[in-house]
Amino acid sequence: MGGLSIRGLTRSFPGQGAAGPTLALQPTDLDVAPGEFVSILGPSGCGKSTLLRIVAGLDRGTAGTVRLAGRQVTGPGPERGMVFQSYTLFPWLTVEQNILFGLRERKVPAEEARAIATKYIARTGLKGFENHWPRQLSGGMQQRTALARALANDPAILLLDEPFGALDHQTRELMQELLLEVWGADTPETRKTVLFVTHDIDEAIFLANRVLVMSARPGRVKAEVEVPLPYPRDWTVKTTVVFAELKARLMAEIREEVRKAALA
Numbered sequence: 592m593g594g595l596s597i598r599g600l601t602r603s604f605p606g607q608g609a610a611g612p613t614l615a616l617q618p619t620d621l622d623v624a625p626g627e628f629v630s631i632l633g634p635s636g637c638g639k640s641t642l643l644r645i646v647a648g649l650d651r652g653t654a655g656t657v658r659l660a661g662r663q664v665t666g667p668g669p670e671r672g673m674v675f676q677s678y679t680l681f682p683w684l685t686v687e688q689n690i691l692f693g694l695r696e697r698k699v700p701a702e703e704a705r706a707i708a709t710k711y712i713a714r715t716g717l718k719g720f721e722n723h724w725p726r727q728l729s730g731g732m733q734q735r736t737a738l739a740r741a742l743a744n745d746p747a748i749l750l751l752d753e754p755f756g757a758l759d760h761q762t763r764e765l766m767q768e769l770l771l772e773v774w775g776a777d778t779p780e781t782r783k784t785v786l787f788v789t790h791d792i793d794e795a796i797f798l799a800n801r802v803l804v805m806s807a808r809p810g811r812v813k814a815e816v817e818v819p820l821p822y823p824r825d826w827t828v829k830t831t832v833v834f835a836e837l838k839a840r841l842m843a844e845i846r847e848e849v850r851k852a853a854l855a
């Protein structure tokens with residue numbers, strides 16, 4: 592699946608009134624290998640969402656390049672699947688229709704589209720809820736549907752911006768396990784590349800091959816930590832010494848940045 596290569600990416604937003612421009616992202620380089628799962632941690636306002644939105648093609652960098660599977664990103668495309676923190680299902684469509692949406696847009700034949708939807712409904716534990724409306728679903732179920740909708744398009748990369756941020760703690764932990772199950776259901780060759788933005792250190796470690804820490808604004812990648820825990824993982828890895836050591840390292844990195852952001 593698609594590897595990501597970012598070179599010299601910056602983003603500044605024009606200021607309003609007397610305020611000068613906001614530099615959201617300092618020149619940033621980042622390589623993510625095909626099938627790699629990378630978490631991005633950083634203090635509020637450090638440019639995490641900006642980075643993800645540019646990779647998604649929903650925003651443009653002020654300078655620099657983003658390439659996915661060798662192709663320059665210039666706008667949104669079905670090879671990039673996104674899930675946001677806020678619930679973004681189409682309220683006038685059922686669970687199944689939401690999942691079918693991108694497939695219909697791409698004119699995938701109806702029978703094939705339905706088979707794909709059925710596969711992801713099963714993988715995300717939504718069987719029996721196909722005909723429910725989003726308003727009838729819990730937050731966790733809505734995010735399962737959003738994940739299934741993103742995966743149904745068979746994207747090269749999944750861009751997840753705090754997808755579990757609005758969920759209660761227990762649901763969030765279940766969703767983390769579900770995400771790893773769904774991601775791990777593919778073979779290592781066909782596994783999706785994932786960029787996962789979060790504020791939660793445990794979540795970042797539990798999910799990823801590699802955790803990046805961004806500096807306070809203007810953001811840049813200031814540290815990266817490999818996570819040497821084998822997959823498949825379940826919640827018990829959170830109780831291991833390796834996990835605790837990684838957490839201590841990342842807490843030290845992130846505390847420094849959160850303090851800088853708070854004093855800025």
Ligand SMILES: Nc1ncnc2c1ncn2[C@@H]1O[C@H](COP(=O)(O)OP(=O)(O)OP(=O)(O)O)[C@@H](O)[C@H]1O
Pocket residue numbers: 604605613614615633634635636637638639640641642808
């Ligand atoms: N459209 C915009 N216009 C002006 N400034 C913006 C815009 N989008 C983001 N910014 C500014 O850019 C900086 C980075 O924002 P961004 O949302 O990327 O941060 P973040 O790390 O995702 O924050 P959080 O963790 O709170 O979601 C912030 O100072 C924000 O106010």
